[in-house]
Amino acid sequence: MSATMTPLSTNILGTKADTLMRLRPLVKRARIESLVSFTVGEWKTDQKKILSAASEHFGDERLIVRSSALTEDTLESSNAGRFTSVADVILKDEVYFCSAVERVIQSYQDTRTDHQVFVQRFLNDVQISGVAFTRNKDTLAPYMTINYDETSGRTDIITAGSEGEHKTLVIYKGPTGNIREPKFPNKHLEKIYNALREVEEITKHDALDIEFCYKDGEVFILQVRPIANTKKFPAEQEIMIGKALTQIAEKIEELSRPHPHLYGKQTAFGNMPDWNPAEMIGIRPRPLALSLYKELITDNIWAYQRDNYGYKNLRSFPLMVSFAGQPYIDIRVSFNSFIPKSLDDNLSHKLADYYISKLLRTPTSHDKVEFDIVFSCYTLDLDTRLQELREHDFSAEEIGIIKQALLELTNTIIQPDGLYKKDYKKVLQLEKRRNDILGTELSDVSKIYWLIEDCKRYGTLPFAGLARTAFIATQFLNSMVDLGILSAEERAAFLRSVETVAKKLSQDTMRFAHKKITLDEFLAEYGHLRPGTYDILSKSYQESPDKYFDFENITASDQTITDVFQPTTAQNKAIATLLKKHGLKTTVDEFWNFLREAIEWRELAKFIFTKSVNEILRLTREYGSRFDLSAEDMSYISIHSIMKRYTSIAFVDEKNVLTHAINHNKEMHRLYAGIVLPHLIRTPDEIYTFYLSEIKPNFVTLGSAEAEVCVVDAKIERPNGLRGKIVCIESADPGFDWIFSHGIAGLITMHGGANSHMAVRAAELNIPAVIGCGSVHFEKWRKAKRLAIDAANEKVTIIS
Secondary structure (H helix, E strand, O other): OOOOOOHHHHHHOOOHHHHHHHHOOOOOOOEOOOEEEEEHHHHHHOHHHHHHHHHHHHOOOOEEEEEEOOOOOOOOOOOOOOOOOEEEEOOOOHHHHHHHHHHHHHOOOOOOOOOEEEEEEOOOOOOEEEEEEOOOOOOOOOEEEEEEEOOOOOOOOOOOOOOOOEEEEEEEOOOOOOOOOOOOOOHHHHHHHHHHHHHHHHHOOOOEEEEEEEEOOEEEEEEEEEOOOOOOOOHHHHHHHHHHHHHHHHHHHHHOOOOOOOOOOOOOEEOOOOOOHHHHOOOOOOHHHHHHHHHHHHOOHHHHHHHHOOEOOOOOOOOEEEEOOEEEEEHHHHHHOOOEOOOOHHHHHHHHHHHHHHHHHOHHHOOOHHHHOOOOOOOOOHHHHHHHHHHHOOOHHHHHHHHHHHHHHHHHHHOOOOHHHHHHHHHOOHHHHHHHHHOOOOOHHHHHHHHHHHHHHHHHHHHHHHHHHHHHHHHHHHHHHHOOOOOHHHHHHHHHHOOOHHHHHHHHHHHHHOOOOOHHHHHHHHOOOOOOOOOOOOOOOOOOHHHHOOHHHOOHHHOOOOOOOOOOHHHHHHHHHHHHHHOOOOOHHHHHHHHHHHHHHHHHHHHHHHHHHHHHHHHHHHHHHOOOOOHHHHOOOOHHHHHHHHHOOOOOOHHHHHHHHHHHHHHHHHHHOOOOOOOEEOOHHHHOEEEOOOOOOEEEOOOEEEEEEEEOOOOOOOOOOOOOOEEEEOOOOHHHHHHHHHOOOEEEEOOOOOOOHHHHHHHHHOOOEEEOOHHHHHHHHHOOOEEEEEOOOOEEEEOO
């Protein structure tokens, strides 16, 4: 059924009061409290008559006086929350009751006498209250979203946007066919769902915004209105979604089966673990960005690096799969790649099963699996951390074997001539090789092909190694805090003392603002950066510097904070003792040098290889322009379609081949745009009924900030007014570093991990940040006018 208003629904849906009055005798699976309604004109003319009717109807009951304006609850505009309702009044207090009615009328802010007001019994101490959209409120795709509260006892906690333990349940309700019936966590929600479907059936309208509550075994309908969205969801797209979900469910079942070359009996899929595609390319990337990320990293390179560093060999397994264009990490494959290759099959199976079961028990950790789930390196507090395995049937001997394997693996990485130094030397070769390719007479296709091949070998492969090394460094720093060798502030001071490319960018921004370098010099160094590293539609700094930087208004306060960190003699002595005790083959000085280099070189390697990505995107745009194809068009081409042009010769019309592929991908992208999937998929059933995951955010620094909120994305035309604001960004890769030149007060991102670029950057600048808060928190906080971030206490408060 497409989202349309039928004549019958028009007869039922009217003002808030009229709709409830018409529905009341028709609903069987819910209850609508009786009501007394009247117009503003009737109230002005004869208050006594209305008071008498209300008194006869309700007696001494506690009541709520509610708005029912003619401009409220229409198909064009809901005006939700615009008008006043006054709860918990009684008719005995006639003065207060009358003042409540007057407050509601005054909220209409006009003189129309045909606006309505109505009175109902006041419901409190409810078990569940919430709001349901019976279709996706933005796209009208066939998903029911139930946002509810089951702790406060209030009926307005969701509609008021108040803080609390809110939950959001998403239910696919498209054509049935092979679709599984919704599975509910309890009978209460099943009753609520059935009541909502009944309202749809009665009104013959399936795009409704319904307020409800649940008390003493009954569902109460508090408000019914059409979703204020005049779009129509195409019928063919709805059919395609149903077919796609069936195929996705079948694929998940297939990939979840035991595999002879994988450890672990089952798997799950997440868009934020490991190489975090949600952060790097978004949850709905276009085909070019998706295919480029796969080619450069997640198809093969990621596994080569893990194998090189002493982990299990997963070279034949792609890390990332795509469900209707949405990227997901195969978590079993990921967890296998964190198991030291020296462990035997039995212990490897046991460890993989433990990791997966732990994640399924604690799904809020799916964006921080390397910190909360797996043991991927040795740390100074590893003995304590490994004790949890004793509670899950691991013997002391098995734990000792795991510990020794992690020690040997870590030693090969961190020692003075460790693997990470070889990767650093390798990535430094990429600059010359890239310039050599660009300086030839090769065709655009040939240059794209060789830039990709070189970027994999000399860019993303060594970067993957350096990223792993930086993670190990971060784990060591955290373990020193946990053991009391460093304080949390000392760890933060160390991170601020690290000299990274991002810090140099801030310094050079200041230098340009003070005319110490030219714009050409600035862009020669940083012009390749763009928000959305793999997105051809995102302008680079070179292409649009004024879009990102407000050089004229940069002040001295925007300079990067650089601490001079010097450990004490006592700290170094404690570290030396622990290094020797644990068998870590490095001196104290070499250890500190490792920690610093690991973090600095990761950022440098990323900076270097993204120059190649920028050139690949530039040449792809130029290649398309030869055939009158725009950057928008080329965003729908797979990078593999271009690479094939290098390795094969065919007598075909090249433009027609490209245009056909682009048009096909555009259509698929459009048809799949309405599909909503959870961040973490544990079973095939979860693609039909799932909760929007409550992710535990990563708080950065120990500072605090209270400021107005400003939402930023890659499509903004001019970043005016960021100074002193808390900035909200869905996904923030290194190309978003420009925001730090605007003197922001705080940062919130939907996606990103504790060790992500933005987490490191915020720590360097001592900016209170909330990284990777998830969709539920992000949507709530981005809508606020003013927020307070208390990073030390890991708390965000909505001020207004």
